[in-house]
Amino acid sequence: MKQYITRRVGYSLLSLFLLSLTIFLFVRVTGDPTTLLLEPGASEEDIVNMRHQFGLDQPLWVQYGLFVKSFLTGDFGNSFYYRSPVVDLYFERLPNSLLLASVAMVLSLLIGIPSGVLAAVRVGGFWDSAGKVFTLLGLSLPSFFIGLVLILFFTVYLGWLPSSGAGTAAHLIMPAFTLGWYFAAAHMRLTRSSMLEVLGSEYVKLARLKGLPEAMVIGKHAFKNALIPVITLAGINLVVMINVAVVVETVFAWPGIGRLLYEGISFRDFPVVQAVVVIGGSMIIVVNLLVDILYALIDPRIRLES
Amino acid sequence: MSQPLLSLEGVSTHYVSQQGTRVVRAVDDVTLSLGAGETLGIVGESGSGKSTLALTLMRLLPPAARIVSGRMMFEGEDLLTKSDGEMRQVRGKRIAMILQDPMASLNPLFSIGNQVGEPIRVHEHASSSSAWQRAVRLLKSVRIASPETRVSQFPHEMSGGMRQRIVGAIGISCEPRLLIADEPTTSLDLTIQAQYLNLLRDLQREHGLALIFITHNLGIVAKMCDQLAVMYAGRMVEHGPVSRIFSAPAHPYTKALLGSIPRMADGGERLTAIDGQPPDLANLPPGCAFAPRCPAVTTRCRAEAPPQFTLEPGRGARCWLAEPLSMRSSAA
Numbered sequence: 001m002k003q004y005i006t007r008r009v010g011y012s013l014l015s016l017f018l019l020s021l022t023i024f025l026f027v028r029v030t031g032d033p034t035t036l037l038l039e040p041g042a043s044e045e046d047i048v049n050m051r052h053q054f055g056l057d058q059p060l061w062v063q064y065g066l067f068v069k070s071f072l073t074g075d076f077g078n079s080f081y082y083r084s085p086v087v088d089l090y091f092e093r094l095p096n097s098l099l100l101a102s103v104a105m106v107l108s109l110l111i112g113i114p115s116g117v118l119a120a121v122r123v124g125g126f127w128d129s130a131g132k133v134f135t136l137l138g139l140s141l142p143s144f145f146i147g148l149v150l151i152l153f154f155t156v157y158l159g160w161l162p163s164s165g166a167g168t169a170a171h172l173i174m175p176a177f178t179l180g181w182y183f184a185a186a187h188m189r190l191t192r193s194s195m196l197e198v199l200g201s202e203y204v205k206l207a208r209l210k211g212l213p214e215a216m217v218i219g220k221h222a223f224k225n226a227l228i229p230v231i232t233l234a235g236i237n238l239v240v241m242i243n244v245a246v247v248v249e250t251v252f253a254w255p256g257i258g259r260l261l262y263e264g265i266s267f268r269d270f271p272v273v274q275a276v277v278v279i280g281g282s283m284i285i286v287v288n289l290l291v292d293i294l295y296a297l298i299d300p301r302i303r304l305e306s
Numbered sequence: 307m308s309q310p311l312l313s314l315e316g317v318s319t320h321y322v323s324q325q326g327t328r329v330v331r332a333v334d335d336v337t338l339s340l341g342a343g344e345t346l347g348i349v350g351e352s353g354s355g356k357s358t359l360a361l362t363l364m365r366l367l368p369p370a371a372r373i374v375s376g377r378m379m380f381e382g383e384d385l386l387t388k389s390d391g392e393m394r395q396v397r398g399k400r401i402a403m404i405l406q407d408p409m410a411s412l413n414p415l416f417s418i419g420n421q422v423g424e425p426i427r428v429h430e431h432a433s434s435s436s437a438w439q440r441a442v443r444l445l446k447s448v449r450i451a452s453p454e455t456r457v458s459q460f461p462h463e464m465s466g467g468m469r470q471r472i473v474g475a476i477g478i479s480c481e482p483r484l485l486i487a488d489e490p491t492t493s494l495d496l497t498i499q500a501q502y503l504n505l506l507r508d509l510q511r512e513h514g515l516a517l518i519f520i521t522h523n524l525g526i527v528a529k530m531c532d533q534l535a536v537m538y539a540g541r542m543v544e545h546g547p548v549s550r551i552f553s554a555p556a557h558p559y560t561k562a563l564l565g566s567i568p569r570m571a572d573g574g575e576r577l578t579a580i581d582g583q584p585p586d587l588a589n590l591p592p593g594c595a596f597a598p599r600c601p602a603v604t605t606r607c608r609a610e611a612p613p614q615f616t617l618e619p620g621r622g623a624r625c626w627l628a629e630p631l632s633m634r635s636s637a638a
Contacts, residue, residue, distance in 0.1 A: 201410060202407050202411045203413040205411075206412075208397070209364060209366060209403045209405070211399055212425075224415050225414070225415060
């Protein structure tokens with residue numbers, strides 16, 4: 001068990017190292033931030049000064065070293081554009097992202113779980129086929145498209161909902177639905193397959209042999225067991241949602257972390273992009289690590305394999 | 307003779323493929339009867355239709371299966387004419403069934419008391435607390451030590467033998483008249499098996515249960531059963547009192563089965579195996595299904611399937627060789 005955890009932690013650290021190196025190099029491929037930050041016609045001296053101020057005149061390995069050091073000390077440096085600490089910017093936006101992700105998660109579960117159960121109970125029937133179409137659309141339609149279609153209907157034609165910004169519940173509806181859409185399809189698919197597996201189990205057969213009403217067989221004996229993998233996936237997806245909402249937050253101008261990342265990329269704000277990507281990546285890596293360890297604690301077979 | 311508890315007349319269950327092109331005759335024209343408190347053993351190799359027959363009795367077949375003909379009289383009512391709702395009133399209350407795999411039969415998320423008390427709550431509308439009290443008594447009756455603690459534990463805290471006894475407790479929870487046990491001891495080791503069989507026999511005596519015992523173990527049949535039905539390729543090829551069949555089997559398949567049991571007394575003699583494979587149920591030979599493997603096969607066997615011949619009251623065989631011995635052809 002100790003060996004297993006050590007190895008898992010090792011893999012996690014390796015992933016984190018590769019992620020930080022990749023993002024560090026990629027932002028620098030996009031070009032020189034000073035050309036965006038200085039007015040057109042700025043003197044050569046101004047450019048050199050600014051490059052020196054941001055530490056961009058130092059060799060790459062020194063810059064990377066400073067980045068890693070700043071990450072380890074929890075201080076992510078200052079934004080090139082806002083000139084304020086990246087940490088402050090990040091935590092200013094985080095509550096908005098959490099709110100959006102939580103509402104999108106609730107929506108995705110409210111849609112995904114009942115429709116998954118229905119598809120499994122009526123396997124091969126109308127609801128199952130309808131569910132398959134829904135899953136296909138959910139997993140393949142890009143969120144910017146859905147976002148724009150929603151804006152077209154509910155803002156442009158009907159005038160019911162605001163197309164951008166944050167502050168009221170009405171602002172939340174469309175972004176949350178757009179973000180939750182993909183996950184609703186993912187949760188539905190897992191609920192369906194998990195439910196089908198449980199419905200074929202011996203204890204469900206015994207529940208039927210006991211003469212229980214079908215609602216009790218499905219609602220009590222099958223559903224509770226089928227929910228376990230869905231909850232695990234939803235937990236991981238919540239972290240994913242906080243971090244992948246870039247497109248949705250951009251379409252709806254939602255002031256979350258995704259939008260911070262988008263702005264950071266637009267302005268070549270290296271510290272912001274690096275921080276958002278590495279913090280987001282760390283969250284996902286840590287959650288996966290925790291899940292791996294929890295599974296090992298629950299299932300002795302995984303422990304023995306190592 | 308008084309009316310039997312259960313009697314099947316010409317019951318057939320077929321699996322039909324989605325296009326309706328392939329029909330598997332899993333249970334074909336089975337006729338048998340069982341009196342109150344009696345024990346019937348059903349033997350046959352895997353795929354011979356034993357379990358399908360049991361699920362036919364419970365009317366809990368997979369969606370592809372259809373009960374195509376027959377009557378199933380239980381306590382004077384035909385189970386095949388009952389609605390799904392009426393059938394639910396029978397399951398678990400008047401007819402109960404125990405499944406093969408005790409490790410998988412209990413739901414891992416609910417306490418033992420919850421699962422044992424469930425049929426009592428549903429069928430007798432008992433309150434949770436009285437169902438819980440009944441569950442404790444039931445655990446005691448299946449000889450689980452310290453039932454008061456065990457009742458609030460979960461399946462993963464129990465051994466395989468204990469779980470199977472708990473499944474037995476669920477089976478008898480509503481005092482059914484008939485208990486069907488589908489290979490209930492296959493996954494238990496020999497000592498636990500013997501204990502469990504004794505327990506079932508005691509429960510049967512105490513509650514006046516009729517028992518249908520599905521097994522492929524003829525040793526268990528000899529120990530437990532009054533009546534025996536031998537299944538081959540979906541058909542009941544021989545049935546009758548256990549002692550009569552063991553001393554003078556009428557069907558060559560039964561003879562072969564009895565010949566494949568190891569006996570201590572035989573010393574170094576080799577066991578006889580039955581040559582060949584059981585037939586494809588979707589593509590049965592035109593005559594007797596056992597003909598391709600039968601040591602006593604005749605040309606008539608290959609051409610024409612034998613009807614059930616009654617050898618004496620309550621004893622019959624589906625074999626042309628039994629015809630001269632029969633009282634009268636039941637097919638006539």
